Structures are given as C-alpha cells and as structure tokens.
Amino acid sequence: xxxxxxxxxxxxxxxxxxxxxxxxxxxxxxxxxxxxxxxxxxxxxxxxxxxxxxxxxxxxxxxxxxxxxxxxxxxxxxxxxxxxxxxxxxxxxxxxxxxxxxxxxxxxxxxxxxxxxxxxxxxxxxxxxxxxxxxxxxxxxxxxxxxxxxxxxxxxxxxxxxxxxxxxxxxxxxxxxxxxxxxxxxxxxxxxxxxxxxxxxxxxxxxxxxxxxxxxxxxxxxxxxxxxxxxxxxxxxxxxxxxxxxxxxxxxxxxxxxxxxxxxxxxxxxxxxxxxxxxxxxxxxxxxxxxxxxxxxxxxxxxxxxxxxxxxxxxxxxxxxxxxxxxxxxxxxxxxxxxxxxxxxxxxxxxxxxxxxxxxxxxxxxxxxxxxxxxxxxxxxxxxxxxxxxxxxxxxxxxxxxxxxxxxxxxxxxxxxxxxxxxxxxxxxxxxxxxxxxxxxxxxxxxxxxxxxxxxxxxxxxxxxxxxxxxxxxxxxxxx
Ligand code: SIN
Numbered sequence: 001x002x003x004x005x006x007x008x009x010x011x012x013x014x015x016x017x018x019x020x021x022x023x024x025x026x027x028x029x030x031x032x033x034x035x036x037x038x039x040x041x042x043x044x045x046x047x048x049x050x051x052x053x054x055x056x057x058x059x060x061x062x063x064x065x066x067x068x069x070x071x072x073x074x075x076x077x078x079x080x081x082x083x084x085x086x087x088x089x090x091x092x093x094x095x096x097x098x099x100x101x102x103x104x105x106x107x108x109x110x111x112x113x114x115x116x117x118x119x120x121x122x123x124x125x126x127x128x129x130x131x132x133x134x135x136x137x138x139x140x141x142x143x144x145x146x147x148x149x150x151x152x153x154x155x156x157x158x159x160x161x162x163x164x165x166x167x168x169x170x171x172x173x174x175x176x177x178x179x180x181x182x183x184x185x186x187x188x189x190x191x192x193x194x195x196x197x198x199x200x201x202x203x204x205x206x207x208x209x210x211x212x213x214x215x216x217x218x219x220x221x222x223x224x225x226x227x228x229x230x231x232x233x234x235x236x237x238x239x240x241x242x243x244x245x246x247x248x249x250x251x252x253x254x255x256x257x258x259x260x261x262x263x264x265x266x267x268x269x270x271x272x273x274x275x276x277x278x279x280x281x282x283x284x285x286x287x288x289x290x291x292x293x294x295x296x297x298x299x300x301x302x303x304x305x306x307x308x309x310x311x312x313x314x315x316x317x318x319x320x321x322x323x324x325x326x327x328x329x330x331x332x333x334x335x336x337x338x339x340x341x342x343x344x345x346x347x348x349x350x351x352x353x354x355x356x357x358x359x360x361x362x363x364x365x366x367x368x369x370x371x372x373x374x375x376x377x378x379x380x381x382x383x384x385x386x387x388x389x390x391x392x393x394x395x396x397x398x399x400x401x402x403x404x405x406x407x408x409x410x411x412x413x414x415x416x417x418x419x420x421x422x423x424x425x426x427x428x429x430x431x432x433x434x435x436x437x438x439x440x441x442x443x444x445x446x447x448x449x450x451x452x453x454x455x456x457x458x459x460x461x462x463x464x465x466x467x468x469x470x471x472x473x474x475x476x477x478x479x480x
Contacts, residue, residue, distance in 0.1 A: 006187040007089065007183055008189060009023075009036050009037055009038055009039075010039060011038070011041055011189075011204055012186060012204045013045055013049045013052070013204075014048055014049060014051075014203060015203075017189070018039065018045065021040065023039060024037060024039075024040045024179055024207075025037055026038060026093060026180070029093075029094070029095040029325070029327070029329065029361070029362055030095050030316040031361075032361055035093060035183070039207070040208070042207050042212070046205055046212050046219075049203035049205055050145060050147075050174060050215070050216075050221050050222055052199060053145040053172035053200050053201070053203065056198050056200035057145060060142075060172055060201050061141070061171075063170070065168075066119075066120065068167060069120055070116070071167065072113070072164055073112070075112040075116075075192075075195060078194060078195060079106075079108055080106065080109050082105075086184065087101040087105050088318070089184055089187060090156055091318055091325070092318070093155070094153070094180070094181045094184070094328070095281075095317055095327070095328065096325050097317040097323060100280065101317065104156050105156055107154075107157045107442065108156040108159070110443075111164040111444045112160060112164045114164070114444040115164035115167070115464075116168060118465050122140050122469065126138075134476060134477040136473065136474075136475055136476075137474045137475075137476060138472070138473050138474075139471075140466075140470065140471055141469065141470050142169045142468060143468055144223030145172050145174070145223055146162070146171045146223070146224045146225070147173075147224070148162045148166075149216075149226070149228070150162070150229075154284075155178065156185075159177065159188060161459040162249075163188065165464045165468050167201065168468075169465055171223075172202070174203045174204075176205055176207070176213075177206065180329070189202070189203075189204045213240070214240070216241075217244055222246065223246060223247060224247040224467075225241045225246050225247070225248050226250075227248070229252065231253040234250040237250075238250055248457070249457030249458075249459065250455035250456050252285070252410070252450065252454050253408060253453070254287075254382060254409075255289045255406040256289050256412055257289070257402065257403035257429075258276060258290070258292065259393075259403060259412075259413065259425070260292070260293045260301055260414070262295075263418050264415035264416055267304070269415040270304045270308060272415065273305055274308050276288045278312065278366055281324050281325060285382075286441065286442070287384070288413060288439070289378070289382055290379060291305075291388055291390050291391065292403065293391070294394070294399070295393070295394050305368060305388070309366045310352040312324055314365065314366070315359065324366055324386060325363075326361055326363045327386075328362070329362060332385055333356065333362050335383065335384065336386070338377070339376075339378045339381070339387055340355075342376055343376045343377070346376050347373065348373075348376060349371050351369065353365035354369075365386075367388065368387075369387065369390065370390045371392070374391075376389070379391070396424070408452060408454045409431045409454045410431065410449075410450035410455070411433040411434075411435070412431040413435035413439055414437075415436075430451060431451065432448075432451050432454065433448065433449075433450070444461070445461055446460055447464060
C-alpha cells in the first residue's frame with residue numbers, strides 16, 4: 001500500500017476531512033483486490049462544499065496574483081516532492097505502469113507551475129475610446145465557484161488541468177473524481193492542508209456523478225462546470241448546465257487519426273505510433289484510434305510497428321519494466337474484444353495480440369490489426385484500449401477525407417517530410433490538436449481541446465486561463 005499519508009478514505013470538504021455513512025469500494029485493477037473505501041456522498045455534502053467555496057470566494061479573488069501564484073507553486077512543489085508516493089498510489093488504483101504514473105504526477109505538477117506563473121499575466125485592455133471625455137476599460141475577473149468532474153484515466157493530471165487554472169484565476173473549485181480512482185484526487189486535499197490553502201478553496205467529494213453533477217448545475221452559487229469524459233455524458237451535462245446559464249468546458253471523446261504518408265521517416269512514425277497508441281494502454285482520449293498508412297509504405301510500416309508492439313511487456317504496473325498495465329475494468333475489456341471480433345469477422349487480420357492476456361483479470365494483449373476498413377466499428381467508435389487498426393489509403397485527398405470522416409475533432413497526427421504537404425494537411429484536418437511528426441502532444445503550455453463532438457473550451461496555455469475568467473467592460477465618463 002502506498003504511503004499512508006496520501007491514502008485518505010475520507011472526503012476533503014470545506015477544509016475538513018469527512019467520513020461516515022455508506023461507502024464505495026475501490027479495487028486495484030491489476031490484482032482485483034480491494035484497496036479501501038471512500039464515502040458515498042451526495043447533494044447535501046456537495047452543497048456544503050459549494051457553500052464553503054462561495055463563502056471564501058471574495059477573500060480568494062482579492063488575494064494578489066502573486067499570492068495565488070505562490071500557492072500554485074507550492075502545490076507544484078508538493079506534487080514533485082512526493083512524486084514517487086503519488087505515482088505509486090496512482091498505479092495501485094488505476095493500473096498504469098509506475099514510470100507512466102510518476103510521469104503523470106510531473107505532468108500534473110507542471111500545470112500548477114504554469115498557471116501559477118500565468119496568474120500574474122491576466123491582463124486587461126484600455127480600448128481607444130469613441131468619446132473624448134470617456135475611457136473604455138476592459139478587465140478580467142474570476143468566474144466564481146467551479147464544479148469539476150474528472151475521469152479515471154489521468155486521475156492526477158485531469159484535476160490539475162482544471163484546478164490549477166481555477167485557483168490561478170481566483171476561483172474556488174470542487175473536484176468530483178471518478179469512483180475508480182478517488183485516492184489520487186483526495187491526495188490534493190492532503191496537499192491543500194499541508195500548504196495552508198484557505199478552507200473551501202479546494203474540496204474533493206466522492207459519490208454518484210449524476211447527483212453531484214445535478215447539484216453543480218442547479219446550485220446558483222456554482223458559476224462554471226468543467227468536465228472531462230465521454231461525449232454522451234458531456235452533452236447531457238452541457239444541456240443541463242445551459243438551462244442554468246452556467247459556463248462550461250467540455251473535454252470529450254475522440255477518434256484520432258494517425259496518418260503516415262509514403263514520404264515519412266518510417267522509424268520515427270513507428271515510434272510515434274507506439275507512443276501515441278499504447279500510452280496508458282490506449283485509454284487516452286488523444287490516443288491514435290485509426291492508423292492510416294499510405295499504400296507505398298503500408299507493409300513496411302505494418303511489419304515494423306507490429307514487431308515493436310509484440311515486444312511490449314504487460315503486467316502489474318508496479319513491476320519493473322512493465323509497459324502496459326491492466327485495463328480499468330471488465331467493461332473496457334469487453335469493448336476491446338467486441339471491436340476485434342467485429343473487425344476480424346469483416347476481414348481484418350491480427351498481426352499481434354488479439355485476445356485477453358494470460359495474466360487474466362483485465363490484462364489484454366497489445367494488438368495490431370491490418371486491412372481494416374471503414375465498415376468496421378473501430379473506424380467510428382473510440383476503442384479506448386490497446387488495439388491499433390491499420391487502414392490503407394492511396395492519396396493525400398483520400399487520407400484527409402478519411403481522417404475527417406468522424407463526428408469527433410480532438411487530436412490528429414500525421415507524418416511527412418514534405419513541407420508543402422505538412423501545411424496543406426495541417427490546415428485541412430478538422431481537429432483542435434495536430435501532431436506533425438509527433439505522437440505525444442500534451443504540455444501545459446499549449447491549448448488542449450477539441451472541435452465538433454469532442455467538446456468546447458481549452459485546457460492548459462493562456463487560453464485555458466481565459467476559460468475561468470469573465471470579461472468586464474467599464475465605460476468611465478465625465479472626464480472633461
Ligand atoms: C485525456 O486522455 O483526457 C488527456 C490526455 C493528455 O492530457 O495527454
């Protein structure tokens with residue numbers, strides 16, 4: 001069991017640890033064993049967190065940007081000082097390999113560092129006035145109390161992307177993590193306590209998502225809702241939030257194309273595809289869901305790629321050298337199996353993997369399929385697992401058409417050495433994020449988010465801070 005100090009089986013609400021009542025079991029996906037329980041809280045406790053956040057808001061927003069930035073910096077330092085313990089906690093509840101988990105803690109920390117610095121740069125404008133005796137002043141102010149709902153696939157980093165921006169902007173935040181991975185979220189409560197964050201500025205509550213989300217939507221003290229998760233849930237949440245005129249940020253599903261042109265650097269493309277597809281066992285919304293390879297390089301790519309994937313070590317993420325942990329649960333395995341069965345029944349060939357791993361439980365073999373077609377489920381449905389389907393295309397136009405043939409628009413990738421093609425394809429892809437000769441695009445300094453059914457708003461970067469700020473225009477008259 002990871003360091004006890006960060007392992008809390010109570011919720012952190014209004015600066016107090018709260019337990020009691022009914023509980024929810026949390027299991028280690030690698031062993032199937034119980035790790036512990038967390039409170040099953042509902043609307044009453046959510047209200048308590050909201051009331052505390054609302055009460056502390058005037059004081060929090062009045063703090064100078066320097067003070068808020070310094071506190072964000074302290075969270076960054078606390079995360080980095082405890083990277084090993086927090087990484088272990090993350091692996092135990094989520095399953096990803098320890099090296100990836102520690103990498104996620106550092107990734108999460110980097111948002112607090114970035115937004116802590118960015119807090120000092122919330123500039124307004126003086127707009128040239130239409131009148132000689134009046135001035136037009138534009139300032140930016142924190143939106144207010146934020147309700148956040150985050151998924152299990154990046155339990156530490158997804159909270160960081162939201163909480164760091166909220167805190168830097170001057171907004172208190174209530175975090176509702178996924179029930180599969182609550183402990184990494186509750187660890188933020190320990191850190192908040194340690195660094196002396198004012199009570200109510202950050203709360204962490206565990207319980208049923210619909211109940212807590214309804215309170216976020218209906219409670220007039222909450223001004224913004226931020227969500228990372230599936231598109232259907234995001235749409236329901238957005239429409240509920242809109243009924244109460246709440247601001248929303250939605251980071252939803254994807255169906256990322258990963259295009260390899262004939263002129264690509266083959267080894268670079270293979271390495272990029274492995275990193276992009278198998279990061280977090282493919283349980284990533286920016287994971288390559290469709291690998292489109294041009295005919296002239298298709299066989300060579302398939303051979304090299306499958307050989308690399310075949311050599312990946314699967315196992316408990318706490319063991320040395322493991323590159324792929326278990327999938328989060330049985331439903332995830334069932335979806336992966338269904339996609340493979342559908343594809344093979346329609347003519348796809350398995351190059352490696354294709355079935356549950358001999359370790360049992362929710363371990364699955366890293367899989368590569370070739371001769372995949374647009375009639376197969378893998379082409380339109382996000383697999384969210386370790387399956388790489390290889391599609392073939394002939395021309396640049398065909399690749400662009402195939403890539404854009406989806407209701408999603410989060411991340412996309414392509415590999416080419418032709419500068420003209422790089423610009424043409426970059427401009428033609430209908431996606432919020434594009435990796436050009438790169439398979440990993442995540443960084444706190446760039447705007448992360450999608451178009452179409454992949455959501456709205458951006459996280460990270462200066463744009464990510466704007467999502468937590470309202471614009472105020474003041475006309476100052478009577479000057480002459
Ligand atoms: C996600 O899968 O939602 C986030 C991945 C990332 O930040 O890189």
